[in-house]
Amino acid sequence: MADPSTSPPLTRESVAAARELIKPFVHRTPVITSSSLSALASDVGAGAGPGPESEGEAGAGAGGGKAKPKAKPKLRLWFKCENFQKVGAFKARGAFHAVERLKREPGWLEGGGAKKGVVTHSSGNHAQALSLAARANGIHAYIVMPSISAPPKIAATKGYGAKVVFSGSTSVEREAVTTKVIEDTGARLVPPYDHPDIILGQGTLGLEFQEQVEAMIAEEHEKEKTTGEKGGETTRKKRKGLDAIIAPCGGGGMLSGVALSCEGTGIRVFGSEPSFQGADDAKRGYESGVRVEAVSSLTVADGLRTPLGRVPWSVIYERRLVAGFYSVSEAEIIRALRLAYERLKVVVEPSSAVPLAVALYNEDFRAMVEREAGEDGWDVGIVFSGGNVSLEALGKLFSENSEVAK
């Protein structure tokens, strides 16, 4: 990792520069839509299948009075499919950017940097992304993983050409082994989210997302002109692009990057988290003004069990580039996940279903959109962060929750 003090400033322009650096290496992932999902999102309260109220959640805070009427926002949903990204997740962007920046650090390559290599102690998507980015550049990669890791995960990481170094399973043990690797090899640490180069890399998906939706809306207008056809709703204002983006928030590297990519555009960026066992740490920190530094949650959205990092916090909270946070229950996440598979036909991991669950089921979010957007409604971008999920775990999830989630 390049010394953070040498990183470009955290601005929209730096995200654009990051995009140029990684362009040859990552996919411009597609943006998809579903008229049935947008209709559902605009009509969840009106009998379109069991909403949250069927589990007695609605009105829970209403003091026993009569249930509040459901919000009826107009939502047109757009999905940025980072599940189709290299290594199956947006993490490829940050990893490739970190490596490109490192290559440009004065003296690093000349000092044998490629042979010394890079190292990380994440065992998830970031580990695979870093392995791939290193291999593509002829750089050694060391991945520190607990020796009890699932064999397929170990095999996948080795498959990208990295050297797997085993450790104990606590974070103290992993960090100790990582330090040892650095001492022995001179490898440079590339953390999964808490670094400006990573944040700028992840933010590139936000720039693409904005351009793609603008182009798709322009195409819609064009089509309406030639066919005389009108979309489902009357459009009072001329729609131009996204009004908002909802992204999942774990360590916050991607959310803060996306927020940077929207700075000055007028597009509101929201964070989304599971509420289960305190996984909504970023929301609690954002609302109290004090970053929550530890999380211990076994939420089904396993990519979001991480506390918000320091650098992401500076973008998200201190600079107020994120407009707010919303959280959803495990049942809502699974229900949204099911809809992603059934309506959009894409394989996404549970963490990716969290922002969709907010759009569909979070009454605070929905009431806010109804209030702010009125009749015009909003074009809301949903970030599908990744698609790496065990099919056995998925099968179990859908079988066990078939009654709840349908």
Add this chain to the structure above:
Amino acid sequence: MADPSTSPPLTRESVAAARELIKPFVHRTPVITSSSLSALASDVGAGAGPGPESEGEAGAGAGGGKAKPKAKPKLRLWFKCENFQKVGAFKARGAFHAVERLKREPGWLEGGGAKKGVVTHSSGNHAQALSLAARANGIHAYIVMPSISAPPKIAATKGYGAKVVFSGSTSVEREAVTTKVIEDTGARLVPPYDHPDIILGQGTLGLEFQEQVEAMIAEEHEKEKTTGEKGGETTRKKRKGLDAIIAPCGGGGMLSGVALSCEGTGIRVFGSEPSFQGADDAKRGYESGVRVEAVSSLTVADGLRTPLGRVPWSVIYERRLVAGFYSVSEAEIIRALRLAYERLKVVVEPSSAVPLAVALYNEDFRAMVEREAGEDGWDVGIVFSGGNVSLEALGKLFSENSEVAK
């Protein structure tokens, strides 16, 4: 359904005309690739996970002699994602075309055709496709379904605005009810595959596929020029587009349409089927010269349990527009299905995994490609026909077969 005698001739030009007719109503579905799947397809025999031999299939016909060496063809795979089509399957193409043709039949609209409506007794993707196409045109639709049909299927069909008419579950009972509907309402029958208008409609996916791959290969060449980068393999001949397409074959409407779309292009079209319980009826018919008229198979590829229709047969066999058929086992289908989910991150139904299974595991197919294509290899198009699958069934499939299929 328009009278077949008034249908356009079964030619590539008629497929192009069909495409113009349905263009405003259907999606131009994306074509995707995966370098890891193409690598796997070019290297299945070389230890890339358990191939068929792990189940004792290889050498079964070798009379106890030493096992034949595995074929090593070079395959670059391209996937046409009709799972992203309206109603989640290619069937939307044929249904919209059938309705467009009917609207153009002299006297039909003027004679109150829209009110009389259309009717079919398929209860699968075709029923939903016809319902949607009818609704989009303000035409009544009647769908005859066995009263024992799964409630979600009934609800989905009603969701598209069709009137569901219940019948007994045998085909005799269903046809009797269909005849009654026609007598009572004057509705026109729209069969699922055995009609020229349906075949021409489905064939439109083949035209798109050809254009899309040509454009994508041209882009690759462009990229190589600017970056100096080369693809994985040395390219001796200048690649221009698809060398072959493998499509699943049930009733054969889509396969014959795709074959028409390739006529005169030099692109070879192959049919693929499950071998389980005689579901390889088209293959057996093609090889014996006599169409097999009945099939009773419970293959996991449930869209392919249908015997080949009469009109498709005339295109596929009599005009020899299909170059051959290949079949695969249930275990091979499930293994390919798993790869589609894991590597491509798309939700497809088991029938869609059949052509991929042929490319990966059918030794006859692979040896033929090695022989015909040599060092250059082939660009092979795989048709992902649809993505409508029960998540519970899928979950069960992946859990039960986790050991076999990995």
